[in-house]
Amino acid sequence: MAYNDFNMDSHWLPFTPNRQFRKEPRVFTGADGMVFTTHDGRKVVDGISSLWCVGAGHNRKPINEAIKKQLDTLDYATAFQASNDQAFKAAGMIAAMAPGDLNKVLFCNSGSEAADTSLKVALAYHRARGEGHRNVFIGREKGYHGVGFGGMSVGGIPANRKVFGPALLPRVDHLRFIHDPANAYIHNREPESQEDFLAELETRILPLHDPSNVAAIIVEPIAGSAGWYIPPKGYLKRLREICDKHGILLIFDEVITGFGRMGTNFGADFYDVVPDMLNFAKAVTNGVIPMGGVICRDRIYDQMMKTDAAEHIIEFFHGYTYSGHPVAAAAAIATLDLYQQENLFARAGEMGKVLGDAFHSTFKGLPNVIGIRSLGLAAAVELAPIAGSPGKRAFEIYLDCFRKGALVRPAGDVLVIAPPYIVEKQHIDTLVNTLADSVKAHA
Protein backbone atom coordinates (compact mmCIF):
# COMPACT_ATOMS: atom_id res chain seq x y z
CA MET A 1 0.00 0.00 0.00
CA ALA A 2 1.50 3.34 -0.98
CA TYR A 3 1.15 6.12 1.55
CA ASN A 4 -0.90 8.23 -0.80
CA ASP A 5 -3.54 5.51 -0.55
CA PHE A 6 -4.28 7.08 2.82
CA ASN A 7 -6.45 10.11 3.09
CA MET A 8 -4.09 12.24 5.12
CA ASP A 9 -6.39 15.24 5.36
CA SER A 10 -8.07 14.62 8.67
CA HIS A 11 -5.83 12.98 11.25
CA TRP A 12 -4.03 15.66 13.30
CA LEU A 13 -1.22 13.69 14.93
CA PRO A 14 -0.52 14.20 18.65
CA PHE A 15 2.93 15.25 19.85
CA THR A 16 4.18 15.08 16.25
CA PRO A 17 5.56 17.69 13.87
CA ASN A 18 2.67 17.29 11.45
CA ARG A 19 4.21 19.29 8.58
CA GLN A 20 7.28 17.06 8.55
CA PHE A 21 5.15 13.93 8.95
CA ARG A 22 3.08 14.70 5.89
CA LYS A 23 6.23 14.87 3.80
CA GLU A 24 7.49 11.56 5.16
CA PRO A 25 4.65 9.50 6.66
CA ARG A 26 5.48 6.77 9.14
CA VAL A 27 2.44 4.54 9.29
CA PHE A 28 2.29 1.16 10.99
CA THR A 29 -0.07 -1.41 9.57
CA GLY A 30 0.94 -4.50 11.52
CA ALA A 31 3.08 -5.75 14.40
CA ASP A 32 4.25 -9.05 15.80
CA GLY A 33 6.64 -9.68 18.68
CA MET A 34 9.37 -7.06 18.39
CA VAL A 35 8.70 -5.98 14.83
CA PHE A 36 6.29 -3.63 13.03
CA THR A 37 5.24 -3.69 9.42
CA THR A 38 4.81 -0.30 7.77
CA HIS A 39 2.43 0.92 5.09
CA ASP A 40 5.21 0.58 2.53
CA GLY A 41 5.97 -3.00 3.53
CA ARG A 42 9.11 -2.40 5.59
CA LYS A 43 10.02 -3.97 8.94
CA VAL A 44 10.84 -1.74 11.91
CA VAL A 45 12.11 -3.06 15.26
CA ASP A 46 10.13 -1.61 18.18
CA GLY A 47 12.90 -0.12 20.30
CA ILE A 48 10.59 1.80 22.61
CA SER A 49 7.84 -0.72 23.42
CA SER A 50 5.54 1.61 21.49
CA LEU A 51 5.97 4.40 24.05
CA TRP A 52 6.82 2.22 27.06
CA CYS A 53 3.66 0.13 26.75
CA VAL A 54 4.22 -3.20 25.08
CA GLY A 55 6.20 -5.09 27.72
CA ALA A 56 5.18 -8.53 26.49
CA GLY A 57 5.71 -7.66 22.82
CA HIS A 58 3.12 -7.26 20.09
CA ASN A 59 0.27 -9.52 19.09
CA ARG A 60 0.25 -11.73 22.17
CA LYS A 61 -2.40 -14.37 21.77
CA PRO A 62 -3.41 -14.74 25.46
CA ILE A 63 -4.18 -11.02 25.64
CA ASN A 64 -5.95 -10.97 22.30
CA GLU A 65 -8.02 -14.03 23.21
CA ALA A 66 -9.01 -12.58 26.59
CA ILE A 67 -10.20 -9.40 24.91
CA LYS A 68 -12.21 -11.29 22.28
CA LYS A 69 -13.80 -13.45 24.97
CA GLN A 70 -14.67 -10.42 27.07
CA LEU A 71 -16.29 -8.68 24.10
CA ASP A 72 -18.59 -11.65 23.69
CA THR A 73 -19.37 -11.84 27.42
CA LEU A 74 -19.76 -8.30 28.71
CA ASP A 75 -18.76 -5.58 26.28
CA TYR A 76 -19.39 -2.59 28.47
CA ALA A 77 -21.30 -1.66 31.58
CA THR A 78 -21.65 1.63 33.36
CA ALA A 79 -18.94 2.40 35.87
CA PHE A 80 -21.09 4.62 38.06
CA GLN A 81 -23.19 3.22 40.91
CA ALA A 82 -22.38 -0.27 39.61
CA SER A 83 -19.36 -2.11 38.26
CA ASN A 84 -18.23 -5.25 36.46
CA ASP A 85 -16.52 -8.45 37.57
CA GLN A 86 -13.37 -7.85 35.53
CA ALA A 87 -12.69 -4.50 37.19
CA PHE A 88 -12.70 -6.12 40.65
CA LYS A 89 -10.40 -8.89 39.53
CA ALA A 90 -7.96 -6.52 37.83
CA ALA A 91 -7.91 -4.20 40.85
CA GLY A 92 -7.20 -7.14 43.14
CA MET A 93 -4.30 -8.31 40.99
CA ILE A 94 -2.82 -4.81 40.79
CA ALA A 95 -3.17 -4.26 44.55
CA ALA A 96 -1.53 -7.63 45.22
CA MET A 97 1.44 -6.60 43.08
CA ALA A 98 1.82 -3.19 44.72
CA PRO A 99 4.06 -2.79 47.77
CA GLY A 100 2.97 -1.99 51.33
CA ASP A 101 -0.63 -1.03 51.91
CA LEU A 102 -1.16 0.36 48.42
CA ASN A 103 -4.42 -1.55 48.12
CA LYS A 104 -7.13 0.62 46.63
CA VAL A 105 -7.22 1.10 42.87
CA LEU A 106 -9.04 3.98 41.21
CA PHE A 107 -9.18 3.23 37.50
CA CYS A 108 -9.02 5.71 34.67
CA ASN A 109 -7.90 5.48 31.04
CA SER A 110 -4.49 7.07 30.71
CA GLY A 111 -1.46 8.42 32.48
CA SER A 112 -2.77 11.97 32.17
CA GLU A 113 -6.00 11.02 33.86
CA ALA A 114 -4.05 9.17 36.54
CA ALA A 115 -2.06 12.34 37.29
CA ASP A 116 -5.14 14.52 37.63
CA THR A 117 -6.94 11.82 39.62
CA SER A 118 -4.09 11.52 42.11
CA LEU A 119 -3.93 15.28 42.65
CA LYS A 120 -7.67 15.39 43.24
CA VAL A 121 -7.47 12.48 45.69
CA ALA A 122 -4.80 14.41 47.59
CA LEU A 123 -7.04 17.48 47.89
CA ALA A 124 -10.08 15.43 48.87
CA TYR A 125 -8.13 13.39 51.42
CA HIS A 126 -6.74 16.44 53.19
CA ARG A 127 -10.14 18.08 53.17
CA ALA A 128 -11.69 14.95 54.66
CA ARG A 129 -9.10 15.18 57.45
CA GLY A 130 -10.07 18.78 58.13
CA GLU A 131 -6.99 20.16 56.35
CA GLY A 132 -8.63 21.66 53.31
CA HIS A 133 -6.01 24.42 53.34
CA ARG A 134 -3.50 21.93 51.98
CA ASN A 135 -3.76 22.79 48.30
CA VAL A 136 -0.18 23.41 47.16
CA PHE A 137 1.35 20.82 44.83
CA ILE A 138 5.03 20.28 44.22
CA GLY A 139 6.31 18.62 41.07
CA ARG A 140 9.79 18.57 39.63
CA GLU A 141 11.51 20.45 36.81
CA LYS A 142 11.35 18.39 33.60
CA GLY A 143 8.77 16.06 35.17
CA TYR A 144 6.10 14.69 32.85
CA HIS A 145 2.66 13.85 34.15
CA GLY A 146 0.61 14.03 30.99
CA VAL A 147 -1.39 16.78 29.41
CA GLY A 148 -4.35 17.44 31.72
CA PHE A 149 -4.26 20.79 33.48
CA GLY A 150 -3.25 19.22 36.77
CA GLY A 151 -0.53 17.04 35.28
CA MET A 152 0.74 19.87 33.12
CA SER A 153 0.88 22.18 36.11
CA VAL A 154 2.99 19.86 38.25
CA GLY A 155 4.96 18.77 35.18
CA GLY A 156 8.05 20.68 34.27
CA ILE A 157 8.96 20.15 30.63
CA PRO A 158 9.13 23.74 29.38
CA ALA A 159 7.74 23.06 25.88
CA ASN A 160 4.67 21.42 27.38
CA ARG A 161 3.98 24.43 29.57
CA LYS A 162 4.97 27.55 27.72
CA VAL A 163 1.82 28.07 25.64
CA PHE A 164 -0.48 27.29 28.56
CA GLY A 165 1.46 28.94 31.38
CA PRO A 166 -1.07 31.51 32.52
CA ALA A 167 -3.87 28.94 32.69
CA LEU A 168 -2.04 26.40 34.84
CA LEU A 169 -2.84 25.69 38.49
CA PRO A 170 -1.61 28.63 40.56
CA ARG A 171 -0.40 26.95 43.74
CA VAL A 172 2.35 24.80 42.32
CA ASP A 173 6.10 24.74 42.82
CA HIS A 174 8.85 22.55 41.42
CA LEU A 175 11.79 20.66 42.84
CA ARG A 176 15.13 21.06 41.16
CA PHE A 177 15.90 18.72 38.32
CA ILE A 178 17.98 15.70 39.36
CA HIS A 179 20.75 15.83 36.78
CA ASP A 180 24.28 16.13 38.10
CA PRO A 181 26.71 16.85 35.21
CA ALA A 182 29.33 14.93 37.18
CA ASN A 183 27.07 11.91 36.58
CA ALA A 184 26.80 12.21 32.82
CA TYR A 185 27.62 8.53 32.53
CA ILE A 186 25.51 6.11 34.57
CA HIS A 187 26.04 2.44 33.79
CA ASN A 188 23.38 0.08 35.17
CA ARG A 189 23.51 1.57 38.66
CA GLU A 190 22.16 4.31 40.88
CA PRO A 191 24.57 7.24 40.81
CA GLU A 192 26.18 8.76 43.87
CA SER A 193 26.05 12.54 43.90
CA GLN A 194 27.62 15.33 45.90
CA GLU A 195 24.68 17.51 44.89
CA ASP A 196 21.85 17.73 47.39
CA PHE A 197 18.85 18.02 45.10
CA LEU A 198 16.40 18.15 47.99
CA ALA A 199 18.10 20.87 50.05
CA GLU A 200 16.05 23.51 48.27
CA LEU A 201 12.82 21.75 49.20
CA GLU A 202 13.59 22.32 52.84
CA THR A 203 15.28 25.71 52.59
CA ARG A 204 13.11 27.47 50.00
CA ILE A 205 10.03 25.63 48.80
CA LEU A 206 8.48 24.43 52.05
CA PRO A 207 9.15 27.64 54.00
CA LEU A 208 7.75 29.70 51.10
CA HIS A 209 4.41 27.88 51.02
CA ASP A 210 4.40 26.70 54.64
CA PRO A 211 4.61 22.91 54.72
CA SER A 212 1.19 22.71 56.37
CA ASN A 213 -0.30 24.02 53.10
CA VAL A 214 1.32 21.42 50.89
CA ALA A 215 -1.01 18.65 49.71
CA ALA A 216 1.34 16.44 47.75
CA ILE A 217 4.67 16.04 46.02
CA ILE A 218 4.59 14.15 42.73
CA VAL A 219 7.63 12.72 40.97
CA GLU A 220 8.51 10.06 38.47
CA PRO A 221 10.97 7.72 40.19
CA ILE A 222 13.10 8.10 37.04
CA ALA A 223 12.46 11.10 34.78
CA GLY A 224 11.33 9.18 31.69
CA SER A 225 10.02 11.61 29.12
CA ALA A 226 12.81 14.07 29.88
CA GLY A 227 15.32 11.44 28.70
CA TRP A 228 15.80 8.78 31.39
CA TYR A 229 17.40 10.83 34.14
CA ILE A 230 18.14 8.72 37.22
CA PRO A 231 18.01 10.13 40.75
CA PRO A 232 21.04 9.80 43.01
CA LYS A 233 21.11 7.09 45.64
CA GLY A 234 18.91 7.85 48.61
CA TYR A 235 16.96 10.65 46.88
CA LEU A 236 13.54 8.99 46.95
CA LYS A 237 13.99 7.66 50.51
CA ARG A 238 14.81 11.16 51.71
CA LEU A 239 11.83 12.58 49.83
CA ARG A 240 9.65 10.03 51.64
CA GLU A 241 11.08 11.15 54.99
CA ILE A 242 10.48 14.83 54.28
CA CYS A 243 6.89 14.14 53.21
CA ASP A 244 6.27 12.10 56.36
CA LYS A 245 7.71 14.82 58.55
CA HIS A 246 5.25 17.39 57.18
CA GLY A 247 2.15 15.26 56.52
CA ILE A 248 2.55 15.71 52.77
CA LEU A 249 1.38 12.93 50.44
CA LEU A 250 4.00 11.43 48.16
CA ILE A 251 2.81 10.42 44.68
CA PHE A 252 4.94 8.30 42.38
CA ASP A 253 4.05 8.61 38.73
CA GLU A 254 4.94 5.10 37.58
CA VAL A 255 3.34 5.28 34.17
CA ILE A 256 6.74 4.33 32.75
CA THR A 257 8.49 2.61 35.67
CA GLY A 258 5.46 0.50 36.64
CA PHE A 259 4.86 -3.11 35.62
CA GLY A 260 8.33 -4.38 34.98
CA ARG A 261 10.47 -1.72 33.34
CA MET A 262 12.86 -1.72 36.32
CA GLY A 263 12.96 -5.51 36.58
CA THR A 264 10.57 -5.24 39.54
CA ASN A 265 6.81 -4.81 39.78
CA PHE A 266 7.18 -1.07 40.32
CA GLY A 267 9.88 1.57 40.70
CA ALA A 268 8.68 1.72 44.32
CA ASP A 269 9.98 -1.84 44.77
CA PHE A 270 13.22 -1.08 42.98
CA TYR A 271 13.86 1.90 45.26
CA ASP A 272 12.26 0.34 48.32
CA VAL A 273 10.08 3.38 48.95
CA VAL A 274 6.29 3.13 49.34
CA PRO A 275 4.49 6.25 48.09
CA ASP A 276 1.00 7.24 49.25
CA MET A 277 -0.29 6.98 45.72
CA LEU A 278 1.12 5.22 42.69
CA ASN A 279 -0.02 6.19 39.19
CA PHE A 280 0.08 3.63 36.41
CA ALA A 281 -1.02 3.18 32.77
CA LYS A 282 0.68 1.89 29.61
CA ALA A 283 2.17 -1.55 30.39
CA VAL A 284 -0.74 -2.58 32.64
CA THR A 285 -2.59 -3.74 29.51
CA ASN A 286 0.51 -4.17 27.33
CA GLY A 287 -0.77 -1.00 25.67
CA VAL A 288 -3.40 -3.00 23.85
CA ILE A 289 -6.41 -1.26 25.38
CA PRO A 290 -6.19 2.12 27.15
CA MET A 291 -6.18 1.86 30.93
CA GLY A 292 -4.67 3.86 33.76
CA GLY A 293 -5.16 4.14 37.46
CA VAL A 294 -4.05 5.32 40.86
CA ILE A 295 -3.24 2.86 43.64
CA CYS A 296 -3.91 4.47 47.01
CA ARG A 297 -2.81 3.46 50.46
CA ASP A 298 -5.56 2.05 52.66
CA ARG A 299 -5.53 5.04 54.96
CA ILE A 300 -6.50 7.36 52.11
CA TYR A 301 -9.53 5.29 51.20
CA ASP A 302 -10.43 4.71 54.85
CA GLN A 303 -10.32 8.41 55.57
CA MET A 304 -12.56 9.16 52.62
CA MET A 305 -15.11 6.62 53.87
CA LYS A 306 -15.19 8.22 57.32
CA THR A 307 -17.62 10.88 56.31
CA ASP A 308 -20.64 12.04 58.26
CA ALA A 309 -22.62 12.38 55.07
CA ALA A 310 -25.51 9.97 54.46
CA GLU A 311 -24.69 6.65 52.82
CA HIS A 312 -26.27 7.58 49.51
CA ILE A 313 -23.77 10.43 49.14
CA ILE A 314 -20.78 9.79 46.87
CA GLU A 315 -17.59 9.98 48.96
CA PHE A 316 -15.29 11.14 46.17
CA PHE A 317 -16.75 13.12 43.32
CA HIS A 318 -14.57 11.87 40.54
CA GLY A 319 -14.56 9.17 37.86
CA TYR A 320 -14.67 8.52 34.13
CA THR A 321 -17.30 6.80 32.01
CA TYR A 322 -14.70 4.17 31.14
CA SER A 323 -13.10 3.72 34.57
CA GLY A 324 -12.50 -0.03 34.95
CA HIS A 325 -13.91 -0.78 31.49
CA PRO A 326 -14.49 -4.55 31.36
CA VAL A 327 -12.55 -5.04 28.13
CA ALA A 328 -9.58 -3.02 29.43
CA ALA A 329 -9.75 -4.87 32.73
CA ALA A 330 -9.80 -8.23 30.92
CA ALA A 331 -6.77 -7.08 28.92
CA ALA A 332 -5.02 -6.10 32.18
CA ILE A 333 -5.75 -9.46 33.80
CA ALA A 334 -4.40 -11.36 30.79
CA THR A 335 -1.37 -9.08 30.54
CA LEU A 336 -0.43 -9.39 34.21
CA ASP A 337 -0.88 -13.17 34.01
CA LEU A 338 1.35 -13.29 30.95
CA TYR A 339 4.06 -11.17 32.57
CA GLN A 340 4.05 -13.60 35.46
CA GLN A 341 3.90 -16.82 33.44
CA GLU A 342 6.83 -15.77 31.31
CA ASN A 343 8.70 -14.18 34.20
CA LEU A 344 9.04 -11.10 32.07
CA PHE A 345 9.94 -8.58 34.78
CA ALA A 346 13.04 -10.57 35.74
CA ARG A 347 13.83 -10.82 32.07
CA ALA A 348 13.50 -7.03 31.73
CA GLY A 349 16.05 -6.66 34.53
CA GLU A 350 18.49 -9.03 32.82
CA MET A 351 18.10 -7.58 29.35
CA GLY A 352 18.45 -4.10 30.84
CA LYS A 353 22.01 -4.98 31.78
CA VAL A 354 22.69 -6.18 28.24
CA LEU A 355 21.20 -2.98 26.83
CA GLY A 356 23.18 -0.80 29.22
CA ASP A 357 26.43 -2.59 28.40
CA ALA A 358 25.76 -2.17 24.68
CA PHE A 359 25.07 1.55 25.13
CA HIS A 360 28.21 2.25 27.11
CA SER A 361 30.51 0.21 24.89
CA THR A 362 29.04 1.57 21.65
CA PHE A 363 28.34 5.26 22.24
CA LYS A 364 31.22 6.31 24.45
CA GLY A 365 33.46 8.64 22.47
CA LEU A 366 31.15 8.97 19.44
CA PRO A 367 30.76 12.50 18.06
CA ASN A 368 28.57 14.86 20.13
CA VAL A 369 27.88 12.29 22.85
CA ILE A 370 27.81 14.12 26.20
CA GLY A 371 26.11 11.49 28.36
CA ILE A 372 24.97 7.88 28.52
CA ARG A 373 22.54 6.61 31.16
CA SER A 374 21.21 3.12 31.72
CA LEU A 375 19.17 1.50 34.48
CA GLY A 376 16.31 -0.99 34.22
CA LEU A 377 15.37 -1.88 30.66
CA ALA A 378 15.99 1.60 29.26
CA ALA A 379 19.04 3.48 28.14
CA ALA A 380 19.65 6.99 26.90
CA VAL A 381 22.39 8.70 24.94
CA GLU A 382 22.56 12.47 25.25
CA LEU A 383 23.93 14.57 22.39
CA ALA A 384 25.20 18.11 22.28
CA PRO A 385 22.44 20.22 20.74
CA ILE A 386 22.99 22.07 17.48
CA ALA A 387 23.44 25.72 18.47
CA GLY A 388 20.12 27.52 18.13
CA SER A 389 18.18 24.34 17.21
CA PRO A 390 17.61 22.25 20.31
CA GLY A 391 16.24 18.80 19.56
CA LYS A 392 17.01 18.98 15.82
CA ARG A 393 19.92 16.57 15.82
CA ALA A 394 18.07 13.93 17.83
CA PHE A 395 14.96 14.24 15.68
CA GLU A 396 16.96 13.79 12.50
CA ILE A 397 18.67 10.76 14.00
CA TYR A 398 15.26 9.37 14.97
CA LEU A 399 14.09 9.77 11.35
CA ASP A 400 17.24 8.19 10.00
CA CYS A 401 16.86 5.20 12.35
CA PHE A 402 13.24 4.78 11.31
CA ARG A 403 14.26 4.70 7.66
CA LYS A 404 16.79 2.03 8.56
CA GLY A 405 14.28 -0.08 10.49
CA ALA A 406 14.71 0.94 14.16
CA LEU A 407 12.12 2.81 16.23
CA VAL A 408 13.93 4.87 18.87
CA ARG A 409 12.66 7.80 20.91
CA PRO A 410 13.93 11.35 20.70
CA ALA A 411 13.48 13.46 23.86
CA GLY A 412 15.03 16.85 23.33
CA ASP A 413 18.63 16.02 22.45
CA VAL A 414 18.47 12.62 24.10
CA LEU A 415 17.73 9.36 22.30
CA VAL A 416 16.18 6.56 24.31
CA ILE A 417 15.82 2.85 23.71
CA ALA A 418 13.39 0.94 25.97
CA PRO A 419 12.37 -2.26 24.22
CA PRO A 420 9.72 -4.83 25.17
CA TYR A 421 10.81 -7.24 27.90
CA ILE A 422 10.89 -10.09 25.37
CA VAL A 423 13.78 -8.38 23.57
CA GLU A 424 16.66 -10.62 22.42
CA LYS A 425 20.32 -9.70 22.21
CA GLN A 426 20.05 -9.61 18.40
CA HIS A 427 17.38 -6.88 18.60
CA ILE A 428 19.50 -4.88 21.01
CA ASP A 429 22.44 -5.15 18.60
CA THR A 430 20.29 -4.02 15.68
CA LEU A 431 18.83 -1.10 17.61
CA VAL A 432 22.09 0.07 19.13
CA ASN A 433 24.15 -0.33 15.94
CA THR A 434 21.54 1.46 13.84
CA LEU A 435 21.45 4.29 16.35
CA ALA A 436 25.23 4.46 16.54
CA ASP A 437 25.56 4.64 12.73
CA SER A 438 23.09 7.52 12.73
CA VAL A 439 24.87 9.33 15.52
CA LYS A 440 28.10 9.10 13.50
CA ALA A 441 26.35 10.20 10.31
CA HIS A 442 24.99 13.31 12.09
CA ALA A 443 28.31 14.50 13.49
Ligand code: PMP
Ligand atom coordinates in the same frame (compact mmCIF):
# COMPACT_ATOMS: atom_id res chain seq x y z
N1 PMP B 1 3.07 10.23 33.34
C1 PMP B 1 4.21 9.74 32.84
C2 PMP B 1 5.36 9.49 33.76
C3 PMP B 1 4.31 9.44 31.48
O1 PMP B 1 5.44 8.97 30.98
C4 PMP B 1 3.19 9.65 30.65
C5 PMP B 1 3.22 9.35 29.17
N2 PMP B 1 4.42 9.16 28.57
C6 PMP B 1 2.04 10.19 31.23
C7 PMP B 1 2.01 10.45 32.57
C8 PMP B 1 0.84 10.49 30.38
O2 PMP B 1 0.25 9.34 29.95
P1 PMP B 1 -0.86 9.38 28.79
O3 PMP B 1 -0.15 9.76 27.53
O4 PMP B 1 -1.39 7.97 28.79
O5 PMP B 1 -1.89 10.35 29.19
